[in-house]
Amino acid sequence: MKKKIAKFSVLPVLGASVFFYSFSAKRATEMREALAAEFSTTGQELLFTVPEAPPTTFVDPDTRFYPELGKSYVAFKEALGFKESGGDYSVVNEFGYLGKYQFGKGTLKMIGIRDVNTFLNTPDLQEAAFYANASRNKWILRRDIDRFQDKVINGIKITESGILAAAHLAGAGNVKKFLRSGGANSFSDGFGTSIKHYFKKFEGYDTSFIVPERTAKVKSPSAI
Known part of the structure; x- marks a missing residue:
């Protein structure tokens, strides 16, 4: 008899649970519908604006100088490095010229650098090499x-920075030939870039920071 009472006494509890669950689910549905109706934008004209993103600034490869650096030595070498390689320290071009400033192996040996791999993987060494050269x-x-x-030669104003840039491109000997021939003897590299272009593009920078030295070398143990 006790077993029957225990068996059937569970039914009211189950019934209450089902009723409570049904009531809760119904109430939740009603609340969602009420909120949706209250905050609905159906049929409304929405007028709003999204702030525009600030304009992206691009560096023009043919820019004569970097405004934030003026015409300083740093501006000079950065502009030249960008022209040579896009500022990439690790690049080696199809003619075998290396790094940010596109040095030939012969020039590197002349200024004391023999380990090409170390050179390509050491930005400070490349900067030192640029100065030494x-x-x-x-x-x-x-x-x-x-x-x-x-002075003006063939319509080109000659400046110290233009001379040094042209020497970086063509070598000091070709710069002498151009100047002393009144512009008759010119030079272009393997990509067709002329020495005249470098005289123009890099004119007027302050390169007084560079001290002339006959046997300039990169003074670094890692350069050997």
């Missing part, structure tokens, strides 16, 4: 700088 070129071309600076 510019220092050496400035010593070789010191008389031509004094003689031709601020």
